[in-house]
Amino acid sequence: MTVPKISIIIVNYNGKTLLEKCLESLYKVNYDNVEVILVDNNSTDGTMEFVTKNYPSIITIKLNSNKGFAEPNNIGSKIAKGEYLLFLNNDTVVTPDFVSELVKVMESDKKTAICQSLLLKPDGTIDSSGDFIDKLGVVYNSKTKSDEIRTISSARGASMLIRNSVFKKLDGFDEKFFVSFEDVDLGWRTWILGYRVKLVPKSIVYHHGGTTIEKIKSEIAFHGFKNQLSMKITNFEPILAVKNMLKFFIIYGTRELKIWFDYKIYGRTKLSSTKYENNIAPKPSFKIIFNSIWWVLKNQKYLIQKQRKINSERKVSTHELEKMNILCEKYY
Template sequence: MARLSVIILNWNGKQHLDGCLESLALQSFRDFETVLFDNGSTDGSAEYVRERFPWVRLVAVPQNLGFAGGNNRAFDECQGEFIVTLNNDTKVSPDFLSELVAAAEADPKIGMVAAKMLNFYQPGRIDSAGVKVAANGMGYNVGVGETDVGQYDTPTEVFGPCAGAALYRRAMLDEVGFFDDDFFAYYEDLDLAWRGRLAGWRAVSAPGAVVLHVHSATSGKMSPFTVYHVHRNKWFVLVKNWPASLLGRHLFRILCFDLGALALAVLRHRAGAALRARWDVVRSLPLLLQKRKEVAALRRLTPPELAALLQPANSAVATFARKARE
């Protein structure tokens, strides 16, 4: 039985598969299996993998189950003690897996490990060195857009990993569950990180696990699809996971940032997607409140301990002005 299972989700990403799978084949860590889950591709991806990469276990379904649903189905096929989620539009360094495993083995309470993701087209620019949560309710990629000068090369505690290149300990997933199918795409990794942290699991970075990533290759930057799921799922995370004391303390700031996000969507001609997202949050409240009870049962950390994990938020007005100029 393989010690580690790599899950690669694919949806019409045939053009990325050579780079991703060939880099996996060169890993210094050898005790792993690869499960490629094809989410109803129509570009011949499944046939291509079956013919060119026979060592990959291919699971193909006729419809797109989303990032969350696809990974959950693939997880059912996995045997490993550790589960690595990896985007199809990536190339990984030869020590990618060994660095992730070494970081996890440092402490049995480490349930999540974040890789160091760099921009595929500008390898000197950081895509993600982990995920952080701010007091405005938003999740952010650590270091995104920054020039890589080694500022994130020391392993450190993070709130959670970006699921585009992350390791999860199976023992943690057995306790808190994997991704929430209802998210479909976006923020599902932050939701999982919240559940893990609430249950007392740690998350750390592994800067030696380097990944080149073509950001938004599948969904498109600021498409209506992206706007809808980001705006909706941010509220899904808040309602499901934030303790009442934290929500009460930061609600005004959260609402100010949400108003700014809605205004930006209007400026970018995405008002319909943004409004539909909020309406669907309201419609989903009964289900979200039931999930909130289930998440609360996992909680091991106190509200002050959770509050210490939040990062300060910038001014909502300044953030809106900066993004409006982008």
């Protein structure tokens, strides 16, 4: 029996040590019809030499600069021959069944377009069991243990399987995101088009997490905040986009003022809800918030064009997504 071809795409930037462990585990996977594509962001740590010497079957693309996460994955997808694309972080260690479990779910339901593996930390605790989007478009990471396949708002790009045809229909990751939330944006747009996104807990991947990001925290915070603003503009219907953006800034601003007030009065912050502690973006400074808003203003033509395209192709309204609990009151 022929199984569908899977194109595994890994983006790397000076992550040779982590990549070694990733590739070592990848070559123990019990799924035969696989090609591996490595897109390297102009690493200077000998990654390319290591891969070409030890893994000559891997298709390699070396870029002339660090282009983040979104664009390199899109570049890899353009030469991929698989029916499915599997985006995998270089700081992961996979288990033998992780591909077959994802494919099994996809093949059993043609309306499911994206599946995420259960991401565990090296110590076995949960790193992510999916991302959830609230009604204002704020994104939260779930660490809830689940043994059952379940729907999620969006899948983590650390280990995400997507139908190649749907990825093309969505025009891939938004390259203006550079890094951070490009996977959430993709998942949200997938639901808008009438497809489903699921977590597959039997597909287990260990995720080291944050090694590259740690070195560029302020840049990640900037992209994280401006990308969250961008999604609110493009993925809601126009009137809702304005309404929810205003609500977001009122709620966010009030919360930040309360934290500042508590700090000044009590010398400490009092975050009563773990909801904010599980927000998946680093907390932005005032400067980053200003730069993010300025970026949105400078790129408003692009954002409006994207909004029009998404809504012209929309199959599922925001109201329907709320009823389905894809845009939810709280995360799970």
